Amino acid sequence: MSDKQKAIVSLTFASETCSASLSALSSPDTSNSQPQTTDLSVILKDLDSLLSLIYASTTKISLVLKPSSPTYSASLTPIQDLSKHISRLVHCNNLLSPDIHGLTLSKEVAYLTTTIIESIRALVQTFLNLAAHPSSIASSSQAGEEYLVRTGTVHDLIEKARGPKGIPKDNLTAVRKKWKEDKGPLEDGFREVGEMIEDANQGGSESSGEDDDGWDELGLGSSSGRKMDKDELERTKNVHKILRLTTLLHKRILMDLLSSSSSVPSNVALDALLVQSGALLAASDDLVSTLYVPQNSQTVHEELQSFLDVVKALQTGLQAFFPAAEDLEKQFSKVTIQGVGVTQGSTEQTGDKVKTNKKWFDTCFDQIYKLGATFENALKQNIADSVRGS
Structure with a gap:
């Protein structure tokens, strides 16, 4: 067998390894109840080393x-x-347990690993x-x-x-990363409603159709040929007020509860x-x-x-960040810093911060x-008036 034929066989095997690995990542084997190691730092270090080796091999x-x-x-x-290296990468990936290390972290690492292996398979192909068409392709600059x-x-x-915004160091970091991804679109929605109000106050939809940006074709925007009436504008303003608070709420959760310095609940x-x-x-x-x-x-x-049902579910989910006073005391009593118990002063300061945060969030939800x-109530009245009018 020639060297070229051996290379083709090796490349074919590498492609098949990629396909098998992608299948394994999409349907992970949960039968291995006792992995070789559950130490997250060890697993992530091995992942980083394997990615470095794969980088060198592809080069x-x-x-x-x-x-x-x-x-x-x-x-x-x-x-x-x-x-x-690809086989070992998948094995290392499977050492991450949603129950032990967190579902968000496990899914994020699996996603990043999948995209890398897909790109390797494309390179191998x-x-x-x-190799299959050397004469016709070798002269092609496109090849x-x-x-x-x-x-x-x-x-x-x-x-x-491998970078700072890549594989998260733990489940909290993974959750923060995904939370930030939702933050932008939420703010965009709030901003969009503000622009609706501004356009309505300026009579924007009565302007010429030159600036409709194609919304007419989708049945949106100024396609009705009129601006918002009084009731529609009032409804839009009400939504804007609510979204202002929920957008701020989402931001404060990221800053105050998902920060590395806060008391972090379970991965679940x-x-x-x-x-x-x-x-x-x-x-x-x-x-x-x-x-x-x-x-x-x-x-x-x-x-x-x-929307309000989702807000209520979010409030319920936040309860894990605000344990009862007696539970909080028990948590602090178990904490040690470099072998020295937490001082009474630091315990009180942390407890006060938790209470302050809880008060802010409770007030926000109430509003x-x-x-x-x-x-x-206003909408119910609008609906009743509409029924009577018909």
Whole structure:
């Protein structure tokens, strides 16, 4: 068997290893109840080392299999190493347990690993194509560009995964990362409602259709040919008030409760809280979508109820961050700093901070519910008036 044929066999095996690994990541084996290690720092260190080795292997393969002058004999060892590293990467990934290390962390690492392996498989397939059609592809500049682009993608993904914003160091960091991703869209929705109010006050929808940005074609925006009426504008203002508080609430959770310096609850509580962040974003988007003219009071009411239900679920999820006073005392009594028990003063300061945070969040939720109740009553009146008018 020639060196080229051996290289093709090795590349084929590497591609199959990638496919098997991706399948394993999408359907992890939970039968291994006793992993070799549960030490998160060890697992993450091994993951980082394997990513470094994969980076080096793909670099070597790309250098020796350059389309213009491939050296197949020199590619065999790095290709075989690549297959081994990928298998070990998946094994290391499977050591992460949602129950022990947190569901959010496990899913985030699995996602990052999956994107890297997918990019490696694409790179390997590029070299298989080059080996299968050397004469027609070698002279093509596009072929040379493709393998460089594929290699660059692998390198970029690995560098990001190993960077400060890549693989989280623990479940709290993973939850914070995802929470930040929801923060931007939430603020966008709040800003969008503010712009609706501004446009309505300025009579924006009575302007020419030159600035409709295509919304007419989607049945949104100024397609009705009129601006908001008094009731529609009032409804929009009410939603804006509520979203102002929920957007601030979401931000304060990130700053005060998901910070590294705060008292962190169990991974189960963190994972459950993150679910509510996504639910709040979806409910917010649905509520905002009801404000385009012409509005329907019944639809706005239904989405408002769904939105407030999510807010209540979020409040329930926050209870894990505010244990009862006696439970808080027990927690502090177990804490030691470098072998020395926490002082009475530090215990009182931390307890006061928890109480202050709880008071702020309780007040915020109360204000949201008051605004929501007032708005609900107004909507019910709008609906009743509409029924009588028909």
